Amino acid sequence: MILQPLHFDVLIIGAGLSGIGTACHLRRECPSKKIAILERRSQIGGTWDLFRYPGIRSDSDMFTFGFDFRPWPGLKVLADGPSIRQYLIDTADEYAVSRDIHFNVDLFSANWDSQKELWILQGSNTQSGKPCYYSCKFLISCTGYYDHSQGYLPKIPGAEQFQGDYIHPQHWPEELDYQNKKIVVIGSGATAITLVPALADQAKHVTMLQRSPSYVISVPAFDKLSALLLKFLPKSWVFNFARWRNIKIQRWLFKASKHWPHFMRKLFLRGVRKSxxxxxxMRHFTPSYSPWDQRICAVPDDDFFAAIKSGKASVETGEIKAIDKQGIELESGQQIDADIIITATGLNIQVLGGMQLSIDGKKVPISEKLTYKAVLLEGVPNMSWVFGYTNAPWTLKADISARYICRLINYMDEHQLDICLPVDSEGCAESDSVMSSLSSGYVRRGNHALPRQGNKYPWRLLNNYEQDCKILLQGSIADGILTFQKGKNAIEPETTRLTSNQTEEIATH
Known part of the structure; x- marks a missing residue:
């Protein structure tokens, strides 16, 4: 027998950075709404619970990576993964959203039922295997954009012959012993550049093997200016100033990189040369592309460069020919021996956490849809996704997207509206995806799965914090493109609630 769905006003998918932040905003701005967060894993954290490799940390400063409503409680510029996860737990507790999380819920599908004017979600409990069903008036996806079950692993000839440990950082073995081992880290992105100094202290030697270089900049590990200001000024003033300052610096670096790429390239490379x-x-740190065509890697206090200078780590650039029993052979003929090979080769794009979206049983082709103000999906009723920046700290966009969703829900309540639906009546879709501004490998691989970019606002992803703030926080909700309807049915939540015993069966809180 199929159980009646457990009903909520708003369902949030994902208890990571975006999901916890969105739930807190709803608590603050839509306090009358009954909400729940559905999380596949057994703990809060999302990315910061999944990744456990040595040295994992943010690649954005914490004053802007933290939530705007709850400043990061420290002066460490790039925080480690466990600290970020604890920050999320503390935030969820402070805003009383921890009790609203349903853990171990693996969702298969979400279908909009036009007759009931509800989203009906189906899934199963990852521990018991029992089915679970939910319904809601408004659905919010906070699942990020990559597949948590499997990272990207390129096919390298001979990999099966390797006699050592062959590891992807997304699934780091807890008991891995790398002391006095020769390690090769394949990759040149943020994960590889984080792993190298973290492993170098105990390993015999760490080689970062890259096909092509990335831009790497060093940032202070500790905010000395804020530490000084805290001696004279209130804490809230200091942290608000630090957040404002860092947003301005980041935005200037990005804009300057796009306007004066040759100058910024020289500036970035000069910093590397000094380190x-x-x-x-220097060919190992001289990318073939312009700054911000791909994300720039940040390292705290030169730790990556210090590992190289100490002789404990090195960098090699070249194409891999094959892997053999002892290590890696390059196309150049060079042999790199290894006891451990770590494939920091990136991620696989996945939208909505792999959940199938449909309307009245008809599949919604996400890759053919536009995004409205980068928050709602074209032609999909009462559904939004929170998608952070790729050219700035993720949370900057996640915060203002969540605040826009709250504005939208309150507007609909105020005007007694039940359904919102963005409609593209002009055919604004382009062939590129919403992440086409980046040339990273994972973006190229996942282009087919992502929504399309539009040729004009509000269908065009701006990646511009200043403009997005004005649009999402101050712009009119009713603009003639976002359409609204009054509902035909009045669904009483009590009719779709489960008993407490049934609830315990399908979800672990």
């Missing part, structure tokens, strides 16, 4: 030995071969 490395005089005789170091």
């Amino acid at each position: 490395l030995p005089n005789d170091f071969d």
Whole structure:
């Protein structure tokens, strides 16, 4: 027998950074709404619970990576993964959303039922295997954009012959012993550049093997200016100033990189040159692309460069020919011996956490849809997704997206409206995806799965914090493109609630 769905006003999918932040905003701005967060894992944290490799940390400063309503409680610029996860737990507790999380819920599908004017979600409990069903008036996806079950692993000839440990950082073995081992880290992105100094202290030697270089900049590990200001000014003033300052710096760096790419390229490379030995071969840190065509990697207090200068780590650039029993052979003929190979080769794009979206049983082709103000999906009723920035700290966009969703829900309540639906009546879709501004490998691989970019606002993703703030926080809700309807049915939540015993069966809180 199919159980009646457990009903909520708003359902949030994902208890990571975006999901916890969105739930807190709803608590603050829509306090009358009954909400729940559905999380596949057994703990809060999302990315910061999944990734457990040595040295994991943010690649954005914490004053802007933290929530706007709850400043990051420290002066460490790039925080470690466990600290970020604890920050999320503390935030969820402070805003009383921890009790609203349903853990171990693996969702298969979400279908909008036009007759009931509800979203009906189906899934199963990952521990018991029992089915679970939910319904809601408004659905919010906070699942990010990559597949948590499997990272990207390129097919390398001979990999099966390797006699050592062959590891992807997304699934780091807890008991891995890398002391006095020769390690090769394949990759040149943020994960690889984080792993190298973290492993170098105990390993015999760490080699970062890259096909092509990335831009790397060093940032202070500790905010000395804020530490000084805290001696004279209230804490809230200092943290608000630090957040404002860092947003301005980040935005200037991005804009300058786009307007004066040659100048910024020289500036970034000059910083690298100063951090490395005089005789170091700079081709290992000279990318073929312009700054911010891909994300820029940040390292705290030169730790990555210090590992290289110490001789505990090195960088090699070249194409892999094959892997053999002892290590890696490059196309150049060079052999790199290894006891452990770590494939920091990136992620696989996945939207909505792999859940199938449909309307009245008809599949919604996400990759053919536009996004409205980068928050709602074209032609999909009462559904939004929170998608952070790729050219700035993720949370900057996640915060203002959540605040827009709250504005939208309150507007609909005020005007007694039940359904919102963005409609593209002009055919604004382009062939590129919403992440086409980046040339990273994972973006190219996942282009087919992502929504389309539009040729004009509000269907065009701006990636511009200043403009997005004006649009999402101050712009009119009713603009003639977002359409509204009054509902035909009055669904009483009590008719779709489960008993407490049934609830315990399908969800672990």
